[in-house]
Amino acid sequence: MKSETTAPKKTEAEKQEKNFETANDHTMSARRTAVIVGGSSGIGRETALKLLSKGYRVFNVSRTPFKGERVTTYPADAAREGEIAAAVLHCGEETGAIDLVVYSAGFSMAAPIEHAKSGDYRYLFEVNYFGAVETLRAAAPFLKRRGGRAILVGSMGADLPIPYDSFYSSSKAALSMLAREADMELRPYGVRVSALLPGGTATDFTYNRRVYKEPESLSYSPSVKKASAALANMEQGGVSPSIVAEAVLKLAGRRNPPPVTAVGGVNNFVRYASRVLPERVTDWLVRKKFNQK
Numbered sequence: 001m002k003s004e005t006t007a008p009k010k011t012e013a014e015k016q017e018k019n020f021e022t023a024n025d026h027t028m029s030a031r032r033t034a035v036i037v038g039g040s041s042g043i044g045r046e047t048a049l050k051l052l053s054k055g056y057r058v059f060n061v062s063r064t065p066f067k068g069e070r071v072t073t074y075p076a077d078a079a080r081e082g083e084i085a086a087a088v089l090h091c092g093e094e095t096g097a098i099d100l101v102v103y104s105a106g107f108s109m110a111a112p113i114e115h116a117k118s119g120d121y122r123y124l125f126e127v128n129y130f131g132a133v134e135t136l137r138a139a140a141p142f143l144k145r146r147g148g149r150a151i152l153v154g155s156m157g158a159d160l161p162i163p164y165d166s167f168y169s170s171s172k173a174a175l176s177m178l179a180r181e182a183d184m185e186l187r188p189y190g191v192r193v194s195a196l197l198p199g200g201t202a203t204d205f206t207y208n209r210r211v212y213k214e215p216e217s218l219s220y221s222p223s224v225k226k227a228s229a230a231l232a233n234m235e236q237g238g239v240s241p242s243i244v245a246e247a248v249l250k251l252a253g254r255r256n257p258p259p260v261t262a263v264g265g266v267n268n269f270v271r272y273a274s275r276v277l278p279e280r281v282t283d284w285l286v287r288k289k290f291n292q293k
Helices: 012-030 042-053 083-095 118-144 166-189 204-208 214-236 241-252 265-276 279-289
Strands: 033-037 057-062 071-075 100-103 149-153 192-197 260-262
Touching (some): 033 118, 042 057, 042 100, 042 241, 149 241, 192 241
Parallel strands (some): 033 057, 033 100, 149 192
16 A cells, blocks of 8 residues: 655745745736836837836836826936946846836937038937947846847838938948847847837927038038938828837737838838849939939
8 A cells, every 4th residue: 555645844934935926926927017218208108108008017218207107217318328228227126027128219310421420420329229239238137037028119211221311220220130139149038129110200309300501511401401301201291109109019019029120011011122122223212202313
């Protein structure tokens, strides 16, 4: 006759520890955490509002506080090395894990390459690209804990040149490649990274663009003026930031998200066409679109 073995009884301390772990796990899974860099306005703000409606605990990292008590802001300047990383680290330490990171900070300048000031285009890359690098580096340990998602808000300018917005387009192209590289590295840990490319979007970003006037752009001035005006019209006549924010949430919810994708079927078709057509053809079409010779 086989003897039955009785499992040792757990002590009261072990029971309390187990109950605490279970309660903590339940709390962590019940309230997801999102960190948005650049969440005080435009696409970032709309994304924050939609995440709040889904029950997320939302943190904003930006120079400007988020208007509303439901979002905690950690002030940071993307152009100052270390500030974004420190802010994201605070968010992760406060919650223990991060489910979603959205990098939505950005800066644009319309200027001829020949006369562009070093301080301007270096600042642009600090905000558009290196800030995203800092964000991913700081968030990675916390994203790994629950197989989180990171979305870098790029631009269709990453695939197609924007006349006299060359530094912006270049930084967004770099951002797309950063997303692809980071997705490869973090995928084994259950983390996925994507770049989301909006087209024209009606936000105040248009009015914050640094446009070189005649004293700075010299002989290029008429062309800069035409290109920046065409771009402004394209943006203000484009989609609302709410539509882009909805695309962020859909992308974050996909089990196997693409490393790079555009907002909407039309933009994804344009991305495909730009790869099929010869570059001289796409560049000619872009010149016509922006009233360039």
